[in-house]
Amino acid sequence: MTSVDSLYNNTLFIFFTQKSSMERTHLSPYTNHPQTTTKQPISHTYSDPGGGEAGPDNDKWASKLLLECAQSISYKDYGKINHLLWMLNELSSPYGDCDQKLAYYFLQALFCKATESGNRCYKSLISVADKSHCFDSARKLILKFQEVSPWTTFGHVASNGAILEAFDGENKLHIIDISNTLCTQWPTLLEALATRSDDTPSLKLTVVVTSTMARSIMKEITQRMEKFARLMGVPFEFNLINGSNKRLWQLTKEELNVQEGEAIAVNCIGALRRVEVEDRGDVIRLFSSLNPRIVTVVEEEADFTSSRFDFVKCFEECLRYYTLYFEMLEESFTPTSNERLMLERECSRGIVRVLTCDDEQNIDSGDCERREKGNQWCERLKEHFSLVGFSDDVVDDVKALLKRYRTGWSLAHDRTNSNEDSGMMLAWKDEPVVWASAWKP
Amino acid sequence: MLQSLHLQPPPPTNSSSPIMNTNTSKRTINNNNNNFAGENVEFTGAGVGSGDVAGDGDGSPSRSCKRRNIEESNDDDDQLTTVEAESSGLRLLGLLLQCAECVAVDNLDHANNLLPEISELSSPFGSSPERVAAYFAEALQARIISSYIGTYTPLTFKTKTLALAQNQKICNALQSYNSISPSIKFSHFTANQAIFQALEGEETVHIIDLDIMQGLQWPGLFHILASRPRKIKSLRITGVGSSIELLNATGRRLHDFANSLGLPFEFVPLEGKIGNICSDLNNISSDLNNLHNNMNNLNNMSTDLNNMNNNLMNKLGVRSGEPVVVHWMHHCLYDVTGSDYETLRLLNVLKPKLITIIEQDLSHGGSFLGRFVEALHYYSALFDAVGDGIEPENVERYTVEQQLFGCEIKNIVAVGGPKRTGEVKVEKWGEELGRVGFGPVSLAGNPASQASLLLGMFLWRGYTLVEENGCLKLGWKDLSLLTASAWRPLD
Numbered sequence: 001m002t003s004v005d006s007l008y009n010n011t012l013f014i015f016f017t018q019k020s021s022m023e024r025t026h027l028s029p030y031t032n033h034p035q036t037t038t039k040q041p042i043s044h045t046y047s048d049p050g051g052g053e054a055g056p057d058n059d060k061w062a063s064k065l066l067l068e069c070a071q072s073i074s075y076k077d078y079g080k081i082n083h084l085l086w087m088l089n090e091l092s093s094p095y096g097d098c099d100q101k102l103a104y105y106f107l108q109a110l111f112c113k114a115t116e117s118g119n120r121c122y123k124s125l126i127s128v129a130d131k132s133h134c135f136d137s138a139r140k141l142i143l144k145f146q147e148v149s150p151w152t153t154f155g156h157v158a159s160n161g162a163i164l165e166a167f168d169g170e171n172k173l174h175i176i177d178i179s180n181t182l183c184t185q186w187p188t189l190l191e192a193l194a195t196r197s198d199d200t201p202s203l204k205l206t207v208v209v210t211s212t213m214a215r216s217i218m219k220e221i222t223q224r225m226e227k228f229a230r231l232m233g234v235p236f237e238f239n240l241i242n243g244s245n246k247r248l249w250q251l252t253k254e255e256l257n258v259q260e261g262e263a264i265a266v267n268c269i270g271a272l273r274r275v276e277v278e279d280r281g282d283v284i285r286l287f288s289s290l291n292p293r294i295v296t297v298v299e300e301e302a303d304f305t306s307s308r309f310d311f312v313k314c315f316e317e318c319l320r321y322y323t324l325y326f327e328m329l330e331e332s333f334t335p336t337s338n339e340r341l342m343l344e345r346e347c348s349r350g351i352v353r354v355l356t357c358d359d360e361q362n363i364d365s366g367d368c369e370r371r372e373k374g375n376q377w378c379e380r381l382k383e384h385f386s387l388v389g390f391s392d393d394v395v396d397d398v399k400a401l402l403k404r405y406r407t408g409w410s411l412a413h414d415r416t417n418s419n420e421d422s423g424m425m426l427a428w429k430d431e432p433v434v435w436a437s438a439w440k441p
Numbered sequence: 442m443l444q445s446l447h448l449q450p451p452p453p454t455n456s457s458s459p460i461m462n463t464n465t466s467k468r469t470i471n472n473n474n475n476n477f478a479g480e481n482v483e484f485t486g487a488g489v490g491s492g493d494v495a496g497d498g499d500g501s502p503s504r505s506c507k508r509r510n511i512e513e514s515n516d517d518d519d520q521l522t523t524v525e526a527e528s529s530g531l532r533l534l535g536l537l538l539q540c541a542e543c544v545a546v547d548n549l550d551h552a553n554n555l556l557p558e559i560s561e562l563s564s565p566f567g568s569s570p571e572r573v574a575a576y577f578a579e580a581l582q583a584r585i586i587s588s589y590i591g592t593y594t595p596l597t598f599k600t601k602t603l604a605l606a607q608n609q610k611i612c613n614a615l616q617s618y619n620s621i622s623p624s625i626k627f628s629h630f631t632a633n634q635a636i637f638q639a640l641e642g643e644e645t646v647h648i649i650d651l652d653i654m655q656g657l658q659w660p661g662l663f664h665i666l667a668s669r670p671r672k673i674k675s676l677r678i679t680g681v682g683s684s685i686e687l688l689n690a691t692g693r694r695l696h697d698f699a700n701s702l703g704l705p706f707e708f709v710p711l712e713g714k715i716g717n718i719c720s721d722l723n724n725i726s727s728d729l730n731n732l733h734n735n736m737n738n739l740n741n742m743s744t745d746l747n748n749m750n751n752n753l754m755n756k757l758g759v760r761s762g763e764p765v766v767v768h769w770m771h772h773c774l775y776d777v778t779g780s781d782y783e784t785l786r787l788l789n790v791l792k793p794k795l796i797t798i799i800e801q802d803l804s805h806g807g808s809f810l811g812r813f814v815e816a817l818h819y820y821s822a823l824f825d826a827v828g829d830g831i832e833p834e835n836v837e838r839y840t841v842e843q844q845l846f847g848c849e850i851k852n853i854v855a856v857g858g859p860k861r862t863g864e865v866k867v868e869k870w871g872e873e874l875g876r877v878g879f880g881p882v883s884l885a886g887n888p889a890s891q892a893s894l895l896l897g898m899f900l901w902r903g904y905t906l907v908e909e910n911g912c913l914k915l916g917w918k919d920l921s922l923l924t925a926s927a928w929r930p931l932d
Contacts, residue, residue, distance in 0.1 A: 082591070089586045090583075090586055090876075094560075095576075095579065096843060111586055124554055128557040129561065131561075164492050261513070336835070336839050
């Protein structure tokens with residue numbers, strides 16, 4: 001009797017799993033693979049996939065499983081892909097610990113890759129984020145992030161320092177700000193201008209907003225900035241320009257409101273990576289054509305560009321960078337922080353875009369997100385500019401800034417260009433994370 | 442019919458306690474349907490009570506009452522946020538149901554498209570509806586992916602370190618849960634009282650706990666047994682669990698505690714699932730040939746059966762003449778019983794003096810959509826309950842929600858429900874036991890008093906206690922969460 005029972009139960013289970021897989025045959029080629037439709041009801045216990053300790057046994061189980069899965073996808077090993085996606089799906093959670101979160105967000109990307117639905121998924125993520133973003137929440141987010149981590153303030157302090165020094169003695173200042181930091185950089189600069197010993201110069205601020213997210217909320221900024229400048233007693237003019245990434249390199253002096261007699265500074269924070277790879281040279285040429293006194297460039301230290309035709313290599317670098325970022329977020333925020341959650345969700349858009357969206361398919365919405373490392377940007381910028389070292393004062397300012405945060409932050413010694421200075425590198429737990437540099441024609 | 446004995450002391454008449462009726466059993470269920478305002482007709486049909494997701498921003502109707510009473514309802518700002526929160530709660534609810542409907546008809550692409558919006562609107566650190574939605578969205582995402590992959594079994598950790606780490610996480614979360622909700626204590630107290638009563642006149646006892654985990658229930662029983670005038674001559678517990686290391690650790694702990702009370706104690710660890718132990722022992726292969734041979738040889742079969750039963754009794758540590766008590770508490774964290782049919786068969790063979798079970802008032806099977814809607818109601822009430830009076834940033838509550846509730850929700854939404862197999866499951870153990878020769882033992886006496894004492898504590902206001910047909914039901918504002926019942930063989 002009992003053998004009939006268990007036979008009955010086993011049969012039910014086979015029937016059960018097969019039925020659902022039969023209903024799925026209209027999906028992507030990946031799921032149609034013959035191996036996936038004849039599932040045996042073996043209990044899928046964790047087994048060592050061979051070659052070491054890859055699996056939930058250790059710390060950092062997520063990286064190991066994720067990398068293996070990425071490799072399996074590139075070899076088209078469907079059985080293994082299946083197995084690993086299943087494990088990741090069981091173990092991941094967007095609300096758990098760091099490993100679980102990384103597993104969740106990268107699983108999303110791997111899943112999109114395996115089902116070739118990256119573009120659709122990205123568009124959906126972007127449109128949802130667009131709808132729900134509002135000025136208040138974006139501002140709250142940025143301010144909170146700046147409060148708990150120097151990730152963004154590092155670049156601000158370094159750039160402001162370089163800009164102020166380059167503007168020394170000038171009266172008509174024009175800063176062209178190509179960034180998406182909601183102008184959180186400028187109050188300190190305005191204050192510094194107001195407290196300069198000689199006559200307060202006038203400042204024209206032209207903000208070029210490139211990120212799709214930021215554009216919808218920048219209008220609120222105009223009023224606030226003008227009010228603040230009035231308070232500081234700085235003659236101020238504010239212009240807002242919509243610079244969609246495709247068009248950025250096509251902007252003209254007129255559109256940017258560049259006039260004779262102005263001392264120009266171009267401030268570029270986290271914006272170059274949002275430009276399509278082929279257009280980056282042109283954007284830098286544009287900067288050069290404006291004849292600025294100084295160009296400040298701040299970018300996150302990762303390379304998703306040189307490996308963009310090699311899925312596994314790009315995946316490895318993505319995983320490395322975002323692991324650092326997520327760990328940094330976890331240590332900087334409280335465990336139940338909504339702001340940290342929003343930042344993590346932002347990452348998911350970047351991850352899906354970089355890993356699963358076909359660059360050639362001309363995606364109109366969203367940002368490119370293909371970061372390059374400091375030394376790569378240096379190569380590009382050297383064509384039109386030469387590096388300006390940060391003065392001791394600025395370095396001191398940055399060091400003082402870092403002291404205000406929790407331990408773990410430091411200035412890394414840039415190892416790439418041994419002889420010359422190639423900018424300043426913010427490091428977290430000795431890993432370089434954000435690169436800041438200043439350039440002159 | 443529900444007989445609500447107002448076992449809780451009536452609330453104080455000075456309205457400093459803003460929640461008006463803790464004895465809400467008389468409150469009509471229809472009250473809450475207004476919140477749904479025609480959003481989803483099928484939802485009101487399935488609805489039970491106050492655990493509505495689309496409540497106000499705090500997720501419970503009583504909270505908005507609280508607000509209006511305290512701030513005298515002319516505060517425009519507050520009403521605006523309440524209205525906003527209500528409409529976003531409604532929107533979340535609508536999206537979740539839409540998504541579930543898509544999954545139910547296997548329209549996975551569309552379901553996948555709805556998830557980003559649901560996720561964006563939800564958060565595990567927000568209001569009650571936002572938190573519930575966050576975990577249900579996560580569960581739906583996992584389900585969609587698993588449907589594409591075609592593998593539905595849960596991951597079980599074979600490696601020791603991982604199994605232990607996972608168990609440790611759950612145990613820690615359960616301890617936190619114990620401090621923010623009376624559910625665990627309710628289960629322990631009522632069962633222990635019932636067991637104590639059943640052991641009147643007995644000097645020995647053998648308890649079989651089908652899911653012992655850390656054995657937190659038993660020290661309480663040890664205590665009351667030790668204070669009995671008639672001494673216990675032998676106290677044995679067979680603990681069933683997934684990891685022998687954990688079982689041994691539990692056994693050691695219980696041993697130490699029993700020794701400190703002077704109780705003669707023995708622990709029998711049993712690794713595995715109770716319903717599967719039979720088949721494990723008998724080495725049933727699904728080979729058709731074997732079956733044929735057995736069918737042709739009825740005599741052999743009956744001997745086989747006897748042998749198997751004996752093996753089983755040995756494995757369980759059962760001794761003749763000793764009264765046996767079987768106990769377990771329902772949850773959806775993982776499958777406890779394995780084969781439900783085998784478990785029933787075992788109980789029938791064993792004929793224990795008492796069976797105590799604590800069941801969640803939640804279906805574990807049936808159609809996906811039905812299960813989903815019921816779970817949405819259930820966990821909305823549960824999230825309301827654990828969130829009541831606690832600030833949204835509370836880490837302990839977040840841990841409980843993420844480790845326990847989130848995990849359960851994921852299992853409920855997964856293909857196959859919490860058992861995660863295609864096997865036929867027992868829905869209501871009480872009814873099933875009734876069918877195989879057991880009859881109810883009423884918990885209306887001491888167990889009910891214990892429970893009502895527990896819930897009378899200020900800490901647990903909002904929880905309701907109802908006695909129905911000898912069973913005790915713990916609820917949150919009329920939505921029944923747990924049912925404790927006891928059974929004995931009818932021979």
